Amino acid sequence: MIAASEHVRAQVGTDTELGFWLYLMSDAVLFGLIFATFAVMSTNFADGPSGADLFDMKNLAYQTALLLTSSLTIALAHRAAMDTHTVQAVLWLGITCLLGGGFLLLELHELSGFVERDAGPGRSGYLSAFFTLVGTHGLHVTAGLIWGVTLIVQLMIKGTEKRVLSRLNRLSLFWHFLDIVWICVFSLVYLPELM
């Protein structure tokens, strides 16, 4: 253990949580500005396809259902870990990672389909903004998945120790935050085009 270990241990809990919360707020500003860029670019099709030509309601519904359910399972994983039910916590976290992985697969499938139909990010201002927005969200989900898998391993080795709990707590904040971003994505980007 490093020398600062005791000091670090004393900070785990409220301080690290608030710090992470402040990071989430700055991430919210980042996403807000990407949304603003998207709004500005939303009619610049350059004679290319619009969202109405590309989006698929079924795919969107599946993606949304996966992400929404995963925000339930991570809350249950956190709850189980708080109650020191390690096995349950690992199971719920595993399900969360599977649901998040399913979401990412559907997203990759959708985006690669767009690129194949000559509707990649280079096609128009609209599509550049769309790929930036959805891609940034997808990258965040990927980071959350790596984090989740790491925590599963840590839970299995260390159990529901204080630091592991604190990490799980922050992952659950991160994951719910990503779900909120996704609410904005399907409400502002997808659904208006699918009417």
Added chain:
Amino acid sequence: MHEKSSIWIGFALAVFLTALPFAAVAGQWLAREATLWLIALAAIVQIAVHLHFFLGIGFHRKHRERAISLLFASVLLIIMVGGTIWVISNLYLRMT
């Protein structure tokens, strides 16, 4: 932090508030304008549901710093996002 019952209540509300705009779009219940308002309203309420039931934002003392920093971030977002859209759409109108 979260009681099990509040997790399930939050999830049930979120499912309802997601299914509502999807059904309205798929079933074409309302006129275009009204559907857009419904989507916006459902999204805002659902964000509030997530913040309250999953992220622990509320009127209690425990997470006051979170609520204050959220408020600050919201002010920044309104200025930057609103300002961007205002300025650029104004410019767009002048160019057409």
